[in-house]
Every structure is written in C-alpha cells, then in structure tokens.
Amino acid sequence: MKTSLHARLLLLALAALAPAAAWCQKDKDAGPKEIVLGHAGGYTTPGVKEIATELRDGGKIFADAANAAGGVLGRKVRVEGFDDERKPELMAKAYQATRSRESAWITVNGSEGITYMIKQGLLDGASPPIVGTIPANEQFRAPLRRSVFHFRAGDRDQLAKIVDQLTAQGITRIATISRSTGSGKEASAIVAEELAKRGLKPVGEVHYDIVSEAEYMKPVRIIKEVNPAAIIFHGTPQGIAEITKRLKQAGVTAMLCAASYADYQQVSKLLGPELARGFIISQVMPNLNNRSIPLIKAFREDYEKYGPKTEPTQFHLEGYMSAKLIIEAIKRSKDPSPQGVIKGLEQMHDFDLGGYLVDFSPSKHTGSTWVDLSMISNSGKLIY
Secondary structure (H helix, E strand, O other), X not given: OOOOHHHHHHHHHHHHOOOOHHHOOOOHHHOOOEEEEEEEEOOOOOOXXXXXXXXXXXXXXXXHHHHHOOOEOOEEEEEEEEEOOOOHHHHHHHHHHHOOOOOEEEEEEOHHHHHHHHHOOOOOOOOOOEEEEEOOOHHHOOOOOXXXXXXXXXXXXXXXXXXXXHHHOOOOOEEEEEEOOHHHHHHHHHHHHHHHOOOOOOOEEEEEOOOOHHHHHHHXXXXXXXXXXXXXXXXXXXXXXXXXXXXXXXXXXXXXXXOOOOOHHHHHHHHOHHHHOOOEXXXXXXXXXXXXXXXXXXXXXXXXXXXXXOOOOHHHHHHHHHHHHHHHHHHHHOOOXXXXXXXXXXXXXXXXXXXXXXXXXXXXXEOOOOOEEEEEOOOOOEEO
C-alpha cells in the first residue's frame, strides 16, 4: 500500500528530531563509518523524473568510483536519494530529516522546492550545503546563502549568450516560451532586459504548465499569431521537447533555441533528426563527446563501469561533478561534516576539475559563468 503524504511527512518530522550524533561526538575519530551525500527529486513524477534520476545516478557513479579507489578518509561514500514527488514540503522535510547524517546534497532540481526551502530559512545557516541547483535562477544566487554553492553558469549568462548570438545574426523578432513558474517568468524577464539593451522588445511571451495537452498546445496558437524569427525556450526537458514537436507539426519555421535544460536526445527522438536539426541549446557543462577533456575522459570511463546501459546525459555529468566537488572539499578540510564541506568548498579558488574551472571563496559561491552554444546536427547529435 502506498504511504500517504501525511504519514510520510510525519515520519520525516520524527526523523528530524533524532540527535545529530554523527557530527556531535567528542572523539574526532569516532565519526560515522560512511560519508553520505543526499539528494531529492521527483523520481516518479512525469515530466521531471528523467532529470532527477540522472542527477542522482551521476552522483552514485562518482561514489562508486571513489569507493573502488579506497573511499575517502578511510570511509565509503554513499548517495541517499529521496523521492519528493515534486512537492516542495517533501523536499524540505527530507532535507531537515537527514541533516544529522549527511555531509552535503548533490545538485537538486525543482524551482518550487528550492524557493520553499529558501523562504523557510533552511539554507542560510550551518545546514548541509547543496552543491548545485537546477534551474539556475538568479534569485537562488543573490544574496549569497552559506549552504548553497553553484558550479554551473546561471540563467542570465545563458540567455544573454543566446540573445547575443541571435541579434549578431540580425535576428530581432524574438519570442519566449517558458513555464508559468517564478523561474520561467524570471527567464522571460531576462530575455526582455537583454533585448532592451539593444533597443528591442520580445514579439511574444508565452507561459505554460506541464499538466495537460492543452498547455502544450497553448504556445503553438500564440506563436503562430506573432510569427517570430526565433524562439527562446526555458523549462523542463520534456516540456521543451513536447512543445517543439507541436510547433514543427503546426509548420512554425522560427529558429529554436533553449537554455541548458533542454535535452537534445528527447528533442531528436520526438522529432526525428530532420526536424530537430538546427535546434540551438546553451551548454554549461563540457562536451560529453570530447574525451580529450580529462574530466570527460574520467566520467565516461566511470559511467561505462558503474552507470546504466544507456547513453549518458549532461545531467548524469552534472550529478557526477557535484559529488566530485563535495568529496574534494572533504579531502581538503579532512572533515566530512557539513561545516567541513563548506570550509573545503570555500578554499577552491580556480580549482580545476579536469578542464573545467570552479572558483569559490567565502564571499563567492557562484563558481562558473562559462557558457557555450551547441546545435543538433543532421544525425541528431550535438555539435559545438
């Protein structure tokens, strides 16, 4: 029988009251026998389950590789996942309930859950740090929160890059399609601000939800009316792919662009290589196919050993990088407590993950602004 939401919240609340024995022992050598990294996401929720699962699995792959090499500080590393069903209160309860045994959280996705935890004041103190948030909202980055670190470029950096590329080509009739959430509305506002710097305005702004076919069709009707030369997407991988499919079926010929949340594999699968060709996606992680990058070489080798028998995605890589940063922080501070992770991360000035630089300090928790643009090719692959 499926546990009710009320019962699950009660269990989590009780767990949160347990003594924080792991980090409150007088004997420094009597710490926990393993290092636990947390994660929460909608693992079973349509529309978001793929990205949540891939982030968690990416962290697990790095943990498996670290354990095969002997562990960290003589301890095994384990990733503990919790299905929050895309409910903000469940994400917050999981965070509170597990803080006594977890060193940090790997990258989480879900703007509603992150916003809820910020409003509850859960990320301002000495809680386990969250290393990476998706989406990369500007409101999650400023003001600085001691328990949140970002190692991907933010939405502003990505959207500004896309607008710059389009307008440099003389494309000025630009519309936006984003979710009807705070994150989506922020993204549309950023595009409008970037266009205003060039004396331009969006020709259309559409917001949608991911709950019904009617919501996926709404952007199609509006876009056909305004007839833009280019469209910039911001939203979930599935939502972007589904709306793109319907736009193409309706005969929309605008150039299509998206922030890094778009999944080129989903777009290519739904549309086929011919219709997917030319779709531009901003990238904030290194090229998965470039094994000359040390980070990618190590990731691909570990993925082949410990990952699922599927093609890796950028979200697998992002979860892997998040876990790698946390473990490196623990090695630096020699302290697996949340405070030790924070201390170690704040020492990473111009830290090289293997061809990808991250720059943190006590006053700087946004570690990268690097953005590249990629395009879906004739064969359905990404080219940079």
